[in-house]
Amino acid sequence: MSSSARQAPVSLKVASTLFIVFWLVLAAFPFFWTLWGSFKVELDFFSIADWTNAITGKLTEETHGSTFTGAGYYGAWVQEEFWRAALNTGIVCVFVVVTSLTIGTLGGYALSRSNYNYVFWLLIAALIFRAMPQITLVSGYLPPFFAWNLWGYLPTAIIVLVAINQPFTLWMLHSFFKKIPIDLDESAKVDGCTQFQAFRYVIIPVMWPGVITTGLFSFLLAYNDFAVTTMLLNEQNRTMVPKIAAFLGTTYTEGNVMFAVAAVVSATAPLFLLVMLFQRQIVSGLTAGAVKG
Amino acid sequence: MKHRTFFWFFLPTALAMLIFIAAPIGSVVIQSLFVPHEAVLVETENCGPFGCTKSVVIDQEATAELREAEPLGRFAGLGIYLDRGHLAFAEVSEAWTTSQSIGEFFSDVGDLPFYRAMAFTLTYTFVVTPLLIALGFVIALAVNSLNRRIRGFVIFFSLLPMIVTPLIGSLTLYWMIDSRGVIGEFIQYVAGSPDLSLKASTPLMWIALMVYGIWHSAPFAFVVFYAGLQTVPQDTLESAQIDGATRWQQTRYVVLPHLTPLVTFVALIQLMDNFRVFEPIIGFNASAHATSLSWIIFNDLSGETNQLSAAATTSVLTIIGVAILLSPVLVRTWRDFKGKA
Numbered sequence: 001m002s003s004s005a006r007q008a009p010v011s012l013k014v015a016s017t018l019f020i021v022f023w024l025v026l027a028a029f030p031f032f033w034t035l036w037g038s039f040k041v042e043l044d045f046f047s048i049a050d051w052t053n054a055i056t057g058k059l060t061e062e063t064h065g066s067t068f069t070g071a072g073y074y075g076a077w078v079q080e081e082f083w084r085a086a087l088n089t090g091i092v093c094v095f096v097v098v099t100s101l102t103i104g105t106l107g108g109y110a111l112s113r114s115n116y117n118y119v120f121w122l123l124i125a126a127l128i129f130r131a132m133p134q135i136t137l138v139s140g141y142l143p144p145f146f147a148w149n150l151w152g153y154l155p156t157a158i159i160v161l162v163a164i165n166q167p168f169t170l171w172m173l174h175s176f177f178k179k180i181p182i183d184l185d186e187s188a189k190v191d192g193c194t195q196f197q198a199f200r201y202v203i204i205p206v207m208w209p210g211v212i213t214t215g216l217f218s219f220l221l222a223y224n225d226f227a228v229t230t231m232l233l234n235e236q237n238r239t240m241v242p243k244i245a246a247f248l249g250t251t252y253t254e255g256n257v258m259f260a261v262a263a264v265v266s267a268t269a270p271l272f273l274l275v276m277l278f279q280r281q282i283v284s285g286l287t288a289g290a291v292k293g
Numbered sequence: 294m295k296h297r298t299f300f301w302f303f304l305p306t307a308l309a310m311l312i313f314i315a316a317p318i319g320s321v322v323i324q325s326l327f328v329p330h331e332a333v334l335v336e337t338e339n340c341g342p343f344g345c346t347k348s349v350v351i352d353q354e355a356t357a358e359l360r361e362a363e364p365l366g367r368f369a370g371l372g373i374y375l376d377r378g379h380l381a382f383a384e385v386s387e388a389w390t391t392s393q394s395i396g397e398f399f400s401d402v403g404d405l406p407f408y409r410a411m412a413f414t415l416t417y418t419f420v421v422t423p424l425l426i427a428l429g430f431v432i433a434l435a436v437n438s439l440n441r442r443i444r445g446f447v448i449f450f451s452l453l454p455m456i457v458t459p460l461i462g463s464l465t466l467y468w469m470i471d472s473r474g475v476i477g478e479f480i481q482y483v484a485g486s487p488d489l490s491l492k493a494s495t496p497l498m499w500i501a502l503m504v505y506g507i508w509h510s511a512p513f514a515f516v517v518f519y520a521g522l523q524t525v526p527q528d529t530l531e532s533a534q535i536d537g538a539t540r541w542q543q544t545r546y547v548v549l550p551h552l553t554p555l556v557t558f559v560a561l562i563q564l565m566d567n568f569r570v571f572e573p574i575i576g577f578n579a580s581a582h583a584t585s586l587s588w589i590i591f592n593d594l595s596g597e598t599n600q601l602s603a604a605a606t607t608s609v610l611t612i613i614g615v616a617i618l619l620s621p622v623l624v625r626t627w628r629d630f631k632g633k634a
Contacts, residue, residue, distance in 0.1 A: 008438060009540075012540070020439065023451065028450040030466055033469060046468070046471065047478075051478050109302060113294045122303070125310075127619075127623070132612065133568075133569040133615065135590045136608035137321075138317075139608050140316070140318065140608070142594065163312065166309050167314075195294060196298075223458065226459070226572050227591070244464070248464075248578070260464070261468065267461055271453075271456050274456070286517060
């Protein structure tokens, strides 16, 4: 970037900076606005009289004596038992990530170390499965789950999410394992290891970067899922996203909307943290499939 | 790797996919061909002091027996596919013969639930996909010209709309665009009409949903293109400069061709993803103005009546739609595979 010919003219620099600022506002402002508004009363956040009320919190001060109030959070977490949904989300995410990585690693490793034609067809099948809208699968699950009394429980939703997650996990881990030289396990096998021992003692110690990246995406799938969790879990076992949808279903009475706003902010916070800590991995994961092709 | 070893390594994931993806697809296809049994009715005559009355009651026992014997229901063939809730051939052909003009025909057909959903789904897919690619490309170019130190910061905020749960993201936007929200009030102010409301206007709702779609998916395009920009061959760029190419020409004739495969990749992925549009319709509470195929399935399943057959039929039609959009991806993967071999 040192050559003077490459220097951008001032007008272009200004335009590009302005555009970046515009995009940053577009991308981030809604979240900060909602975060700020979640500490207000409904008539401030959805202000009919004067939009600046949402910033100054005029009516919040009149109601609660301070311009900030945790009433929405109290209502959501304590009154409506959002903590239960948060706990359920935690359980679902942990088990989905662990199970899906365990079986996905074995499968992805096998795919990367085999040169037969069926590997290609298995990957194609996985690609087709990845494209299936999840809600269409749900209508296939319901009759047997009702018949066998499996509907409504967390383990059912976990297994379903693991399965739905497999195609993507396989593709991603397959390409990661392809990058680990095959000579490593070949030489272990020459030394008398079985294929599994080679995997256990040679591959597992070096596979973690790829596995962590894949795990992040499994986590996001489980955390963000709406179609499966809302259709397959009963009221007790609901995770956060269907719980928020349920808040919306109950009438928009005063206060109730603020419960939903507080719940939305609470559910966004862990994702903020996740992107902050794992930005590099997320970017590399998103581009892994694309840049090669 | 030997076939045998491969089999054992691959078995758990294969089982998971067979039982929970392949089998439900099969089951959906079968369900869509059957309708539930109607209750068995028996006519009984009650004779009292004031004469005899005939009444029809449900024979619970016989109904249960029939449902037990054939749990799938009555075979309906393609009947459900052709009914009013789905392809509705009868209604469409009637609209064709009775309507005076093309416009009237389309508005008649647009009232049928399946075609209404199809109209929105396709408009959404084919408007959002090109726009998000364009936006992603411009963001990538702009970020690439930034100072290295602030790039990480910009990328962090750029990722948020994509990473955040679709339902939550759409709610966040909806609360702002709502007539009482900050952007909603701004729009009312600019348009000069205080009655303008998202809830009352179909075109406005469609635009809002599409804006959400672009906002949600542009970061994906951005990240992919940004990674692609890092691998643009510097030699080619330099020789273009020596030959006197302007900045625009460099972008047009060097950078863009280099990114073409990535554009195809993003387009194919996003076409499939946008076709499944679902959560924003829930988040924006938009079902009065816009429905999608996924939303119809969800609505059939979550209603009191649990219309499994209707949902299954829409599912099969959706899968056919996805298959059409997926075919170019498969062809591309096949070519890649042949190229490597």
